[in-house]
Amino acid sequence: MEPDKPDKPAIQPPEEKPVAGVSLIERVRGDVKEDIDLLKDKVSKENIKEEIENLKDPTRTQLYKSMFRVKHEPTPRSRSLGVLTNVFLHLHPAKINRDAVRFSYTWGMGGITFYLFIVLTFTGILLMFYYHPSKGQAYQDILYLENDVPFGKLLRNMHRWGAHLMVITTWLHMFRVVMTGSYKTPREFNWAVGVVLLVLTLLLSFTGYLLPDDQLGFWAVTVGTNMARATPMLGAEGPFGPQAGMTQYNDVRFGLLGGSIVDANALLRSYIWHCIAIPVIVSVLLAVHFWRVRKDGGISGPAPVMLESEMRSPGARAVKQSVK
Amino acid sequence: MDWHQLWEIASAPDNVPIVAMLFLVPFFAWMGFRQARANDKLIDQLEADPQLAKTHHRKTWPWKPHWARELHVWPYLLRIEFLAVLIVTIILYVWSITLNAPLEEPANPNLTMNPSKAPWYFLGLQEMLVYFDPWIAGVVMPTLILVGLMVFPYVDSNPLGVGYYTWKQRKVAIGAFLIGFIMWISLIIIGTFIRGPGWVWFWPGQTWDHNVVLYEINRDLPDIFGITTQPWKGIFGGVVVLLFYVLSGLLIHWIILRSEFEKKIFQRTSLLQYMVFQFFAITVLISMPAKLLARQLFRIKYVWVTTWFNI
Numbered sequence: 180m181e182p183d184k185p186d187k188p189a190i191q192p193p194e195e196k197p198v199a200g201v202s203l204i205e206r207v208r209g210d211v212k213e214d215i216d217l218l219k220d221k222v223s224k225e226n227i228k229e230e231i232e233n234l235k236d237p238t239r240t241q242l243y244k245s246m247f248r249v250k251h252e253p254t255p256r257s258r259s260l261g262v263l264t265n266v267f268l269h270l271h272p273a274k275i276n277r278d279a280v281r282f283s284y285t286w287g288m289g290g291i292t293f294y295l296f297i298v299l300t301f302t303g304i305l306l307m308f309y310y311h312p313s314k315g316q317a318y319q320d321i322l323y324l325e326n327d328v329p330f331g332k333l334l335r336n337m338h339r340w341g342a343h344l345m346v347i348t349t350w351l352h353m354f355r356v357v358m359t360g361s362y363k364t365p366r367e368f369n370w371a372v373g374v375v376l377l378v379l380t381l382l383l384s385f386t387g388y389l390l391p392d393d394q395l396g397f398w399a400v401t402v403g404t405n406m407a408r409a410t411p412m413l414g415a416e417g418p419f420g421p422q423a424g425m426t427q428y429n430d431v432r433f434g435l436l437g438g439s440i441v442d443a444n445a446l447l448r449s450y451i452w453h454c455i456a457i458p459v460i461v462s463v464l465l466a467v468h469f470w471r472v473r474k475d476g477g478i479s480g481p482a483p484v485m486l487e488s489e490m491r492s493p494g495a496r497a498v499k500q501s502v503k
Numbered sequence: 504m505d506w507h508q509l510w511e512i513a514s515a516p517d518n519v520p521i522v523a524m525l526f527l528v529p530f531f532a533w534m535g536f537r538q539a540r541a542n543d544k545l546i547d548q549l550e551a552d553p554q555l556a557k558t559h560h561r562k563t564w565p566w567k568p569h570w571a572r573e574l575h576v577w578p579y580l581l582r583i584e585f586l587a588v589l590i591v592t593i594i595l596y597v598w599s600i601t602l603n604a605p606l607e608e609p610a611n612p613n614l615t616m617n618p619s620k621a622p623w624y625f626l627g628l629q630e631m632l633v634y635f636d637p638w639i640a641g642v643v644m645p646t647l648i649l650v651g652l653m654v655f656p657y658v659d660s661n662p663l664g665v666g667y668y669t670w671k672q673r674k675v676a677i678g679a680f681l682i683g684f685i686m687w688i689s690l691i692i693i694g695t696f697i698r699g700p701g702w703v704w705f706w707p708g709q710t711w712d713h714n715v716v717l718y719e720i721n722r723d724l725p726d727i728f729g730i731t732t733q734p735w736k737g738i739f740g741g742v743v744v745l746l747f748y749v750l751s752g753l754l755i756h757w758i759i760l761r762s763e764f765e766k767k768i769f770q771r772t773s774l775l776q777y778m779v780f781q782f783f784a785i786t787v788l789i790s791m792p793a794k795l796l797a798r799q800l801f802r803i804k805y806v807w808v809t810t811w812f813n814i
Contacts, residue, residue, distance in 0.1 A: 255575065258575045258576075258577045258578070259575065259577075261577045262575075262576050262577050262581075268576075268577070268581070271576040271580065271581075272576060273575065273576060274573040274574060274575055274576060275573060275574060275576055275580060276572070276573060276574075277570070277571065277572060277573060277574045278562065278564055279580075280574065280579055280580050280583055281564075282583075283534060283538060284538075286531060286534070287583075287587050290584060290587060291587060291591055294587070294588050294591055295591070298592075298595065318609045318610070321606060322606075325606065332603065333599055333600065335604050336598075336599035336600075336602065336603060336604050337595055337596070337599040338604075339599075339604035340519075340595060340598045340599055340602070340604070341595055343517075343519070343520040343623075344520070344591075344594075344595065344598075346520070346624050347520055347523065347524060347527065350524075350684075351527065351528075351531055354528075354531060354532075354535075354680075354684065355531070355535070357655075357676070357677065357680045358535040358539070358668055358677065359535075359664075359665075359666060359667060359668055360663075360664035360665045360666065360667070360669075360673060360676070361665070361666065362655065362656040362659075363656060363659065363662075363664075363665045364656075364662075364665075366656070367656035367657055370653070370655070370656050371653045371656075374649060374652045374653045377652075378649060381624055381625070384622060384624065385622060385625065388622055391606055392609065392610050393606050393607040393608060393609060393610055394607035394608050394609070394610055394611060394614070394616050395517075395605060395606075395607045395616070396610070397610035397611070397612070398615065398616040398619040399619070399620070399621050399622060401619070402619055402620075402621055402629065403621055403625065405637070406628075406632075406637050406640070406641025406642065407641070407642070408637070409636065409637035409638035409641055409642060410638060410641075410642045411638050411642065411643070414638070414642075416637075417637075417638045417642070418638055418811055418812040419811065440612070441610075441612070479665060479666035480665075480666025480667050481562060481564070481666060481667055482665060482666030482667050483560065483561030483562060483667075484542055484545060484546050484549070484561045484562070484667050484669070485662075485663050485664070485665070485672075486546060486549055486550050486556060487546075487550065487663065487672070487764060487767075488550060488553075490662060490663060490767070491662075
């Protein structure tokens with residue numbers, strides 16, 4: 180595998196023989212003999228032994244090098260490159276504050292939330308293989324999934340509880356960010372992105388509620404979308420709604436359900452929002468969220484404490500100037 | 504006491520998360536405030552001793568000069584992340600093996616579920632429907648809560664407390680957030696544990712009675728004062744709401760400006776920041792419990808009755 184190792188005798192290039200006077204048969208015989216010699220050399224014991232010897236250290240193979248790009252060694256340079264040259268790990272900086280790895284500071288909730296998003300995407304895609312978003316069929320699919328599909332029940336349970344867990348971890352993540360003042364300059368905008376992600380998490384969970392098409396989902400969505408009826412200006416029963424020309428056939432609830440009742444269209448819309456539209460939006464915003472965490476200087480701490488006596492005077496203006 | 508009823512609610516698979524929150528929120532609050540107390544102690548110490556403040560590394564965790572300030576992500580952070588992933592996966596597996604996701608009868612528009620409850624994380628909004636009309640509880644309030652959260656960093660003009668737990672330096676911000684957070688979770692707990700069939704208030708341990716009839720007479724505030732005709736009801740309500748905002752604003756102002764430190768912070772706050780803070784503090788944090796108490800204690804339904812909307 181090391182092509183530039185000059186270890187075996189190089190094969191002599193065939194001598195240029197004068198073409199005239201040599202019969203065609205002899206020329207062919209000469210070529211064949213050469214090819215056979217080449218092959219013999221390849222399958223020789225020494226060569227095979229060497230190739231096997233090379234395979235024993237996979238990190239020296241071309242295959243490995245093509246995949247990982249850098250050699251892994253316990254040196255600072257190698258450890259940094261291991262993170263920086265890996266598409267999945269390059270979300271991280273190469274080095275972090277030594278106290279930042281403490282569980283008591285971050286509670287790990289942001290990372291766990293992201294992991295749950297991945298789990299939900301994974302189990303969700305598997306669930307999609309067994310589910311038709313159509314009235315009548317949907318409920319049957321859930322029964323089929325629960326009773327006949329191998330591990331179908333486990334799959335559905337994991338998706339359900341994973342979703343609930345994600346709501347909890349999102350809230351706890353927000354709680355931690357407030358407690359440590361991590362939303363302050365220069366991270367204000369990222370906090371706002373986080374609030375949008377929180378809403379989208381709740382909406383993801385809520386749109387999934389209708390999909391089994393059972394009584395629980397049906398009535399939860401009925402109650403939920405009935406509130407949309409009361410939207411000011413945009414709902415048929417909201418303040419100033421009728422004055423704005425809203426009826427139950429053109430208001431915001433109609434748009435959400437794709438009809439005036441929770442029926443087949445609502446199921447389809449719910450399905451598309453749940454499986455495609457919201458996950459795509461969430462993925463984009465997650466990228467922004469993580470990017471901003473890095474650009475705003477990594478996670479906020481644990482930072483050295485600041486003292487009241489060190490507070491510099493006029494605030495709002497000073498803050499404005501500190502943002503470049 | 505009907506323990507069976509209580510158990511039935513607490514053990515419903517879909518209610519497990521909110522039962523878990525009952526333990527998780529206090530646990531993490533304790534963990535945060537424990538660190539805040541330690542930091543506050545350190546801050547007091549450094550504030551009193553300027554010489555120490557110059558040399559101290561300013562963290563409550565141990566530090567020696569020859570220690571590296573930074574660690575390699577590989578392996579010191581990645582191994583923790585890997586461990587976290589394993590633990591979460593195990594928790595999720597155990598949870599999914601032991602508890603089944605609920606599946607009711609097929610959807611039937613002709614058979615109303617009673618009580619018909621939203622998923623637990625939206626029960627706060629559903630509970631709010633008791634105290635406000637749907638356009639407020641379902642549309643305006645959620646919007647205000649979200650916008651309020653988004654402007655939170657922009658109205659918090661306190662430069663201290665970035666990246667460490669503290670209570671003394673950030674009483675107002677943490678206090679305001681905690682009031683909202685606890686209120687939200689309380690509403691969810693009310694919606695989960697206390698609201699039974701017909702969205703009737705059943706104390707924990709009371710049996711859910713599907714045939715319960717309530718003799719509750721809800722009144723509007725103007726009626727109590729003998730004002731029963733429009734437009735006087737509208738004008739009266741408007742004045743009351745205006746007074747409510749002014750008095751609440753003064754109360755908030757009085758509460759948060761108790762200390763010299765907060766006065767210093769107030770000087771750094773622009774008028775716009777302060778007005779926005781006051782608006783959200785009154786509208787989201789004060790009006791909700793005010794309306795809840797008015798309803799539960801005095802049976803007052805609306806305060807402001809007009810021909811177009813009621814509040």
